[in-house]
Amino acid sequence: MTVTRAHIGHAPHLLAILWAFTRHTSWLPQVRSRLTDLRVMLKVIRRGWVQVVHDAQGPAGFIARDGERIHALYVHPRARGRGVGRLLLDDAKTCADRLDLWVLQANGPARGFYARHGFAEATRTNGAGNDENLPDIRMVWQATHGEQP
Template structure:
């Protein structure tokens, strides 16, 4: 199935656990060397009690299955995770277009330094590296990098 058969829509409370499961599968597949700082149950609770009700959370759905999640907090792109089977099929590009549409004046995000596929993806979408840290401020204690996107004016 191609990404055109996938609907992007705002998440509701019923999407919290399926979105969290996408996050968990994606994190484990994309970041095998990074220690997940929270249990699966804690991640699911975080989606249910924090991300979905408090932030602008979007899901990618095909049929009745959630295959991607995007979370925005104003100009901060907090989360962008795809089911591993959906990587490289244009879904991330659709989410990025949506994020830029929602925040046309610019976006910022953090990703781990070791996540080279994500870094290439963000750079391909016009994000510029703005800062690197040693990871002391994130839960995983993993060196990270902040990216910024500003529209061309």
């Protein structure tokens, strides 16, 4: 598996990966329409922020990153536990000495994943600044001298 830059033709597949989580997570409120998700996905792909990993069945995961900020990282349910998320994070780490992201406090699996990959909690909020209005955590990864992902 390799990481490549996403193109517009990937959008339907990447949205299916996104919706596999957002539409099937009972504690997560639905705050955006599918049309809004499509518009945002097309925008971030055009900006060159999205990297994708393929497996034999097609896109298996993606990351949306603008500089140091990771805006999204999602893995298809069929590909979870196979290193797709790690591969996407490792690729991002080769492009920056520091990365940060926001994760919802309720998303324990994601918080654990990021912690295992060197991200540390930096800030907690009550969620007033996110779309879902749920408590969240800003996590930060900082490269150490000579660190390899």
